[in-house]
Amino acid sequence: MQYIRPTDGGRRSRLAFGFLSILIVFAALSAPVVAQDVVADTPADTTAVSHVPAPATSVVVDDYKYDFGDRLNLSWVPSIDDQIGERMVLGYIVYRSINGGEFKPLESLLPGASSFEDKDLHADSSYVYYVAAFSETDTVPSIHTQAHQPEREFIHFDLLWLFVIAALISFSVIYFIWMARAGKDLFVRKIAGLDAVDDAIGRATEMGRPILFIPGIQDMDDVQTIAGLTILGRVAKQIADYDTRIRMPVSRSLVMTAARETIKAAYQIAGRPDAYSDDMVNYVTDEQFGYVAAVDGIMVRERPATIFLLGAFFAESLILAETGNSVGAIQIAGTARPAQLPFFIAACDFTLIGEELFAASAYLSGEPKQLGSLKGQDVGKGIAMAVILIGVISVTLGKAFDIEIFNWIADALSTVFSKAGGS
Amino acid sequence: MKRQVPLLITFFVGTLLIVSIFSPATENLGEEFSVFFDVIAVFAFFLGGGNLLRVHLTKISRKREDWVYSVVTLVGFIVMLWAGLFKIGNEGGIAASVTEESSLFGMVFYSVLIPLQSTMYSLLAFFIASASYRAFRAKNREATILLVAAFIILLGRTAFGTMLTSWMPPSLSLAEIPNLAIWIMNSPNLAGQRAIMIGIGLGVVSMSLRIILGVERTYLGDDGK
Amino acid sequence: MFWEHFAVWVAAFLTLGIYSFLYKDNPWYKLCESIFVGISAGYWFVTLFWDNIYGKFWVGVFPPTHVNELGESVRTAQPDYWLLVGAVLGLLMLLRLVPKIGWLSRWSLAFIVGATAGFYLINYFSSNVMRQVQDTIMPLFGSGFDASAYVIIGNIVVAVGTFTGLIYFFFSKEHRGAFGFSAKVGIFFLMVTFGASFGYTVMSRMSLLIGRIDFLLSDWLGLIR
Numbered sequence: 088m089q090y091i092r093p094t095d096g097g098r099r100s101r102l103a104f105g106f107l108s109i110l111i112v113f114a115a116l117s118a119p120v121v122a123q124d125v126v127a128d129t130p131a132d133t134t135a136v137s138h139v140p141a142p143a144t145s146v147v148v149d150d151y152k153y154d155f156g157d158r159l160n161l162s163w164v165p166s167i168d169d170q171i172g173e174r175m176v177l178g179y180i181v182y183r184s185i186n187g188g189e190f191k192p193l194e195s196l197l198p199g200a201s202s203f204e205d206k207d208l209h210a211d212s213s214y215v216y217y218v219a220a221f222s223e224t225d226t227v228p229s230i231h232t233q234a235h236q237p238e239r240e241f242i243h244f245d246l247l248w249l250f251v252i253a254a255l256i257s258f259s260v261i262y263f264i265w266m267a268r269a270g271k272d273l274f275v276r277k278i279a280g281l282d283a284v285d286d287a288i289g290r291a292t293e294m295g296r297p298i299l300f301i302p303g304i305q306d307m308d309d310v311q312t313i314a315g316l317t318i319l320g321r322v323a324k325q326i327a328d329y330d331t332r333i334r335m336p337v338s339r340s341l342v343m344t345a346a347r348e349t350i351k352a353a354y355q356i357a358g359r360p361d362a363y364s365d366d367m368v369n370y371v372t373d374e375q376f377g378y379v380a381a382v383d384g385i386m387v388r389e390r391p392a393t394i395f396l397l398g399a400f401f402a403e404s405l406i407l408a409e410t411g412n413s414v415g416a417i418q419i420a421g422t423a424r425p426a427q428l429p430f431f432i433a434a435c436d437f438t439l440i441g442e443e444l445f446a447a448s449a450y451l452s453g454e455p456k457q458l459g460s461l462k463g464q465d466v467g468k469g470i471a472m473a474v475i476l477i478g479v480i481s482v483t484l485g486k487a488f489d490i491e492i493f494n495w496i497a498d499a500l501s502t503v504f505s506k507a508g509g510s
Numbered sequence: 511m512k513r514q515v516p517l518l519i520t521f522f523v524g525t526l527l528i529v530s531i532f533s534p535a536t537e538n539l540g541e542e543f544s545v546f547f548d549v550i551a552v553f554a555f556f557l558g559g560g561n562l563l564r565v566h567l568t569k570i571s572r573k574r575e576d577w578v579y580s581v582v583t584l585v586g587f588i589v590m591l592w593a594g595l596f597k598i599g600n601e602g603g604i605a606a607s608v609t610e611e612s613s614l615f616g617m618v619f620y621s622v623l624i625p626l627q628s629t630m631y632s633l634l635a636f637f638i639a640s641a642s643y644r645a646f647r648a649k650n651r652e653a654t655i656l657l658v659a660a661f662i663i664l665l666g667r668t669a670f671g672t673m674l675t676s677w678m679p680p681s682l683s684l685a686e687i688p689n690l691a692i693w694i695m696n697s698p699n700l701a702g703q704r705a706i707m708i709g710i711g712l713g714v715v716s717m718s719l720r721i722i723l724g725v726e727r728t729y730l731g732d733d734g735k
Numbered sequence: 736m737f738w739e740h741f742a743v744w745v746a747a748f749l750t751l752g753i754y755s756f757l758y759k760d761n762p763w764y765k766l767c768e769s770i771f772v773g774i775s776a777g778y779w780f781v782t783l784f785w786d787n788i789y790g791k792f793w794v795g796v797f798p799p800t801h802v803n804e805l806g807e808s809v810r811t812a813q814p815d816y817w818l819l820v821g822a823v824l825g826l827l828m829l830l831r832l833v834p835k836i837g838w839l840s841r842w843s844l845a846f847i848v849g850a851t852a853g854f855y856l857i858n859y860f861s862s863n864v865m866r867q868v869q870d871t872i873m874p875l876f877g878s879g880f881d882a883s884a885y886v887i888i889g890n891i892v893v894a895v896g897t898f899t900g901l902i903y904f905f906f907s908k909e910h911r912g913a914f915g916f917s918a919k920v921g922i923f924f925l926m927v928t929f930g931a932s933f934g935y936t937v938m939s940r941m942s943l944l945i946g947r948i949d950f951l952l953s954d955w956l957g958l959i960r
Binding site: 512515516517519520521522523524525526527528531540542543545546547548549550551552553554555556557559560562576579580582583584585586587588589590591593594595608615617618619620621622623624625626628629630631632633634635636638642645652653655656657658659660661662663664666667668684691693694695696697698699700701702703704705706707708709710711712714715717718719721722729730731 | 738742745746749750753754756757765766767768769770771772773774775776777778779780781782783784785786787788791792795817818820821822824825826828829831832838841842843844845846847848849850852853854855856857858859860862863864867868870871885888889892893894895896897899900901903904921922923924925926927928929930931932933934935936937938940941943944946947950
């Protein structure tokens with residue numbers, strides 16, 4: 088991720104560009120008149136007009152804020168012969184010299200280009216650049232820049248407010264976990280989809296049919312898969328208690344490994360380690376629709392009584408949910424992919440919407456410290472709602488009636504909440 | 511050792527990655543680690559692929575129901591491994607792209623895998639029809655709202671939707687179905703999306719902290735008690 | 736020519752086999768399913784092997800060399816020995832195959848989960864919370880009172896919808912009274928959002944089916960030219 092912010096150098100150079108741009112506009116306005124005069128005087132001899140383009144001007148090199156001394160920003164004012172409609176300039180070539188060495192071409196850019204970001208540099212080297220504008224027949228270099236050494240920065244001050252607010256919300260989560268540990272009673276409302284888990288497992292037990300658990304189609308590097316597996320930990324314990332059969336085909340090898348660890352532990356906690364078998368979880372294929380074809384087959388052949396679809400789902404969500412529905416299974420689904428939620432809502436009995444998926448494991452555990460974390464994330468929601476309320480009122484009143492204090496509040500909130508907010 | 515070391519690793523790596531984003535010196539650590547993940551995932555495939563072989567070989571050896579299909583799966587799996595790892599029939603040799611059309615691997619990919627993928631994907635047309643029918647029959651308020659919104663958006667994307675309200679006077683043009691569909695997408699839909707996204711963001715923060723702090727450890731085969 | 740015809744017939748056979756599942760499970764579908772699973776599992780392993788183990792790990796640790804103008808053999812890049820950490824973690828994962836020390840694989844798992852939790856904590860917070868809150872702060876009436884009634888209503892809907900949508904996700908308060916009413920308004924917006932997504936997707940799913948029917952009628956049967 089890169090967070091780009093204009094530097095002081097950038098502002099200074101923009102002022103210089105502004106001034107130069109005015110000069111260039113004057114020059115550009117006068118240039119055709121001169122050319123017409125020439126043509127009018129010597130109508131038969133148009134080839135006498137020079138085709139050598141004007142060079143790029145004001146070539147400036149700036150340090151890139153905030154980087155680890157590996158980038159420089161190069162900017163320039165394009166040649167006056169590089170204008171939409173009559174482009175004599177066909178492009179620019181950036182040349183670079185390292186530590187006073189020979190200039191070598193670095194990058195070829197399209198006409199209209201006015202900046203270039205040079206990456207993978209060394210903080211202990213010095214760089215000089217020039218930009219050459221080229222036409223069909225000629226190449227015209229600009230003057231050289233000053234030698235510049237990239238500077239190292241160690242802290243991303245651009246991200247100060249992101250840090251402060253993330254820290255605030257993280258501390259509120261930790262605070263409530265700590266409060267709950269200390270014995271404070273914390274209320275968490277009922278979540279219908281999660282209250283149904285117990286009944287859904289009981290149903291499978293009564294019917295003597297298996298429970299199918301699908302943790303999505305992503306790997307362990309997706310937070311939704313991890314959320315699905317944390318729920319599996321809670322569900323598997325109940326399954327072990329009820330002595331029901333669980334079936335878990337997965338589409339990733341790492342998920343298979345993690346799911347086996349999870350279920351094995353759940354059976355140990357339930358005091359039935361002998362009932363656990365690695366065969367409860369099996370790898371099918373990494374391929375999205377190959378996996379779906381196999382899971383659909385399992386659904387219609389083994390007719391599970393209960394199906395959990397909890398994790399990251401893509402287009403396959405509806406195929407799985409509709410097939411599960413057609414075999415009469417109770418389905419509890421959840422994902423943080425908004426585009427797939429409507430299909431789960433249409434085809435499943437209960438759907439955990441976005442945030443509820445991440446809260447499910449904590450809720451199902453019933454442990455105070457886990458529930459405390461849900462309180463902490465509510466503080467985050469409270470902050471978001473307060474900022475939206477204050478922000479919308481301030482910016483509306485500020486813009487409508489031009490009241491300074493409201494404009495100031497709105498600007499301040501906007502700065503703080505902007506990802507690249509100011510320091 | 512068995513319990514504490516993994517928790518320490520999770521804590522250390524998780525904290526490191528949070529902090530790393532705030533320093534230009536370490537901001538690319540997440541990308542570096544994602545390459546580690548890619549390498550680990552391939553090693554893990556030996557476990558997954560091994561499991562695939564074991565499941566189907568067991569089925570075949572015990573002559574369980576439908577064991578013949580296990581033979582098909584195994585043959586397909588092994589042929590692809592052989593064709594792809596040794597780049598059989600690849601005109602460019604071992605250095606060329608593995609999916610080069612002339613190779614055996616490429617041929618199977620284009621003539622078997624691609625049609626299977628597209629067909630399985632296209633099943634969605636049937637399932638979306640059955641899901642719509644179910645939503646249509648649902649009697650509760652939420653399902654009705656969902657259905658009405660879906661219907662307007664669907665019509666708004668078709669010529670039929672435009673035709674339906676084309677008789678309306680220009681003063682009421684905002685109520686024409688295509689415009690109504692645009693308004694729904696840009697206003698109430700946007701609001702709902704935002705609420706969901708903000709909730710997800712906070713949910714991830716809370717769950718990640720539970721994991722990093724070792725409060726949530728079921729995935730490591732540990733209930734934390 | 737023969738192979739091209741053969742490939743079309745294979746694709747048609749597989750397409751119809753998958754569609755036969757819509758009627759009911761049958762041997763034809765089972766055959767297609769087993770082909771799909773076997774071939775795709777092999778395909779993925781081969782792709783992961785060439786992309787990750789060879790492309791990222793091997794080339795990263797042992798960068799290829801080329802001969803320069805002086806006839807010297809030089810590396811195209813510096814070796815990245817950090818990648819060996821990934822390989823060690825991958826090998827630890829394989830220790831699951833050795834029952835006595837299989838618990839060491841948890842170290843790799845702990846690394847992956849910790850890295851994922853840490854990386855996404857700030858990422859999601861930044862893109863889902865900070866960004867969305869910032870985008871919601873907007874003047875309801877435009878700059879001055881220059882916005883049209885259409886825009887004003889849209890702006891109010893976005894602000895109210897996002898606010899009440901968040902109320903729905905509150906866990907620490909029962910949905911009763913005014914709070915409960917606000918949560919219900921929030922559900923309304925969420926349902927409109929889901930309906931909009933649903934309606935928006937229908938047509939694209941239909942086009943997938945049309946694509947396969949087109950293949951069957953033109954490429955296979957040659958009925959449409």
